Amino acid sequence: MRDLEILESKAQTFYVKKEGIPKGCQQCLKGTKAVLFLNGICQNPKHCWWYCPISEKRKGKKDTYINEIQISSKEQILHELKAINAKGMSITGGDPLYEPNLKKTLEYIKFIKKIKGKKFHIHLYTNGLNFSEEIAIKLARAGLDEIRFNPSKDNWNVMKYALNKGMSVGAEVPVIPEVEYIENLKKFIFYLNKIGADFINLNEFEYSLPNSQNLLERNFKLEAGTIASVKNSKECAMKLIHDIVPKVTIKIHFCTIIAKDYWQLRERYLRRAKTVKLKYEEITREGLLLYALIEGKEKDIKEFCNLLLNELKVPQNFLSCEATYLKLPIKFAMEERLLDLLNQHNLQGYIIEMTPFREEKYQQITEKTPIKLFKEEMRLNDY
Ligand code: SF4
Numbered sequence: 528m529r530d531l532e533i534l535e536s537k538a539q540t541f542y543v544k545k546e547g548i549p550k551g552c553q554q555c556l557k558g559t560k561a562v563l564f565l566n567g568i569c570q571n572p573k574h575c576w577w578y579c580p581i582s583e584k585r586k587g588k589k590d591t592y593i594n595e596i597q598i599s600s601k602e603q604i605l606h607e608l609k610a611i612n613a614k615g616m617s618i619t620g621g622d623p624l625y626e627p628n629l630k631k632t633l634e635y636i637k638f639i640k641k642i643k644g645k646k647f648h649i650h651l652y653t654n655g656l657n658f659s660e661e662i663a664i665k666l667a668r669a670g671l672d673e674i675r676f677n678p679s680k681d682n683w684n685v686m687k688y689a690l691n692k693g694m695s696v697g698a699e700v701p702v703i704p705e706v707e708y709i710e711n712l713k714k715f716i717f718y719l720n721k722i723g724a725d726f727i728n729l730n731e732f733e734y735s736l737p738n739s740q741n742l743l744e745r746n747f748k749l750e751a752g753t754i755a756s757v758k759n760s761k762e763c764a765m766k767l768i769h770d771i772v773p774k775v776t777i778k779i780h781f782c783t784i785i786a787k788d789y790w791q792l793r794e795r796y797l798r799r800a801k802t803v804k805l806k807y808e809e810i811t812r813e814g815l816l817l818y819a820l821i822e823g824k825e826k827d828i829k830e831f832c833n834l835l836l837n838e839l840k841v842p843q844n845f846l847s848c849e850a851t852y853l854k855l856p857i858k859f860a861m862e863e864r865l866l867d868l869l870n871q872h873n874l875q876g877y878i879i880e881m882t883p884f885r886e887e888k889y890q891q892i893t894e895k896t897p898i899k900l901f902k903e904e905m906r907l908n909d910y
Pocket residue numbers: 567568569570571572575576577579580581620621622654
């Protein structure tokens with residue numbers, strides 16, 4: 528007897544106990560999967576363009592990104608895979624299988640598989656418009672592990688070409704909270720189940736800057752207390768799963784906005800932080816980097832650096848002294864003596880929290896708090 532219990536994962540997604548979570552999703556949720564955004568070019572299909580969440584910066588553009596990093600060669604992908612200690616990679620766009628993109632997609636899959644080995648898991652997203660038996664064979668030969676379709680209603684049958692080619696075949700579609708759409712989605716799941724597809728990944732419907740106008744015009748509302756969840760999408764998904772699970776054997780996973788926007792990113796940041804962290808930095812629970820920054824005139828900073836080495840006994844390798852600023856671990860900044868010294872020398876000290884990147888272009892300071900205030904907040908949090 529199948530165990531139909533629906534469980535919530537640590538990352539706040541939902542799945543059927545017995546069937547588990549598709550491999551590509553498992554890696555995403557753990558932050559071990561990098562995302563290769565091939566480019567923003569696709570056929571602008573009617574069924575998805577109106578809710579497409581791709582940003583204006585990327586949509587229709589030829590630029591390629593691995594996670595947040597814009598790249599100009601495939602070798603740069605390897606650098607990022609190393610930075611997050613990735614176990615897999617997804618390929619998205621645009622449509623990676625659209626004719627003008629296909630050659631590059633195949634080239635990238637072969638390249639990564641050759642360097643990272645067979646076990647390195649690669650999955651790919653497509654709208655299915657350009658899919659064929661021939662492309663399925665090419666993808667399988669290149670080493671693709673998993674393919675995810677979001678096909679239009681009249682194009683479900685293309686998925687059959689991907690079956691029995693040695694890769695896992697599934698669908699990934701949003702849960703749009705409209706009666707007709709949900710009815711159709713139910714039929715789609717039955718269809719996938721019938722043809723022997725491996726899984727469906729349902730996404731909570733997302734409000735984002737690029738699609739907000741279209742969603743507003745269609746009367747979709749934002750769920751209260753959230754920044755991107757469309758109202759009722761989660762309820763519809765949960766109801767659908769409960770209704771359909773006893774009738775099918777296909778693996779079903781529901782991915783929430785919070786899983787995407789918070790958990791995946793947090794896990795990836797944590798992994799990246801471990802590999803890029805410098806001696807004077809600490810890693811927060813969110814995977815951000817934390818250190819103390821002291822700013823001032825060149826002459827004062829130089830003097831203060833010596834003071835830290837001699838009076839506070841900060842080890843040299845924990846200190847980074849530049850012309851007009853210096854950086855040190857927060858444990859030294861928390862010493863009462865440091866605040867006194869800062870006052871005496873008329874210098875400003877802050878606790879910096881920033882995203883775990885070394886490339887300035889991607890570094891973002893998320894908080895810059897005066898040391899005194901930071902200490903007070905810490906004391907308050909202790910109570
Ligand atoms: S195929 Fe993808 S990128 Fe293109 S419109 Fe649809 S969702 Fe957006």
